[in-house]
Amino acid sequence: MDKISELLRDQDGLVSRRQALGLGLQQHDLKRMLRRRELATVHPGVYVEHTGPLTWKQRAWAAVLHAGPGSALSHTSAVRIAEGPGRRLVDDRDIEVAVDADRNVTPAHGVRVHRLRDFTDRALTNLGPPRIRYDDAVLDVALDAPTRLDTVAVLADACGGRRTTAQRLLRTARSRSRLRDRAWLVGVLEDVAEGTCSVLEHGYLDRVLRPHGLPEGLRQVRRARGGTTTYSDVDHDGLVVELDGRLFHDSADQRDRDLGRDLSAAVDGVETLRIGYGQVFRDACATAAAVGAVLQRRGWDRQPTRCADCPPAEGD
Incomplete structure (x- = not known):
């Protein structure tokens, strides 16, 4: 029983039938512990040492033990175990586990199984519970x-x-x-x-400008002021669009540099719009309308065209 107790401690109170029998317990021992409510069944052949609600980590252990040796937390569950509580609101989702592509796992409630051809290369089986490498997940x-x-x-x-x-x-x-x-x-x-923005630039051209008949402007326009040279992503004849492809908030110094560049451009009579992934890949039509309105205010004498994805205009 000492070995079982140690295993339960290492696995957040979870143990599988295979593990228990491998440590010397008999089937009748497990039946007795279940009858006395010393153990409770989570999945067939997977037990927890209490009868109350399971924590997220206990659910994760239960899923891995159900999938058996050669399994690991994957996808959102592998990310969650690496980041810990508080970073993600995923605790009510199914636990995701991965196994090798040639394995089949019996379905279980609350467990989603992924079969990976390169499972061995991606899995960290020495950790508890085992999980797919963070970057892969x-x-x-x-x-x-x-x-x-x-x-x-x-x-x-x-x-x-x-x-x-x-x-x-x-x-x-x-x-x-x-x-x-x-x-x-x-x-x-x-x-x-x-430090480039080719994907965002391509999206701005193909999703915002061209489908809505907006002028394409000039790219990577060089400007020199006070001994400093800068390059604008897109210049619509004095209306500069800076495409911000950063994936997360930068330091205060980086933000100050951006604001300083915008301020210098304003001194030269250049107006700056900053556009990111959301404006290009989620709100392309609204972004096109906004850019078109600013261009019209600055003297553009045409109207943006409507693409197939644009919402109906009032009165349509």
């Missing part, structure tokens, strides 16, 4: 996001929490033999890691 969650903006939000959350960097996520993405939407995802991470 973040990419899996990002790829499961319903929209591209949600994908960016997942990446931003991970980088903003300082548990990883765009460079690390980029290396992990490049190492994957299979990666859905690879070109776009790698492009976003390259932009952030290398």
Whole structure:
């Protein structure tokens, strides 16, 4: 019983039938402990040492024990176990576990199983409970996001929490033999890691400007003032659009530099709009309307056109 007690302590009060029998208990011992309510069944063959509600971590242990040896927390659950409580409101979701692609796991309530071809390379089986590496789990969650903006939000959350960097996520993405939407995802991470905005620039052109008949402007316009040279992402004849592709809030110094650049541009009669992923990939039509209105105020004598995604105008 000492070994069982030690295992229960190491696994947050959870034990599997396989483990208990392997430590010398008999089937009748387990039946007796269940009858006396010393153990309670969570999943078939998985027990907890109390009869009350389970914590999130106990649910995670129960899911891994149900899936058996060679399983690990994955996706949102792997991110949650790495970040700890308080960072994410995911405790009411199913526990996600991964197993090797050639394994089948019996379904269980509250457990979602993923089969991975490269499970061995991604899993940290020496940790308790075992889990998929954080960077891999973040990419899996990002790829499961319903929209591209949600994908960016997942990446931003991970980088903003300082548990990883765009460079690390980029290396992990490049190492994957299979990666859905690879070109776009790698492009976003390259932009952030290398300080460019090619994905955002392309989205601004193809989702905001062209479908709405807005002038495309000039790109990377060079300006020199007071011995300092700056480059504007897009210049619409004095209306500058700065595309902000950063995934998380930068330091106060970086923000001050941005504001200083905007202030210098204003002195030269240049108006600056700052546009990020949300304005391009979620609110492209509204962004186009806003840019068009500013351009009209500055003398543009045309009207933005409506694309297929634009909401109906009043009176339509």
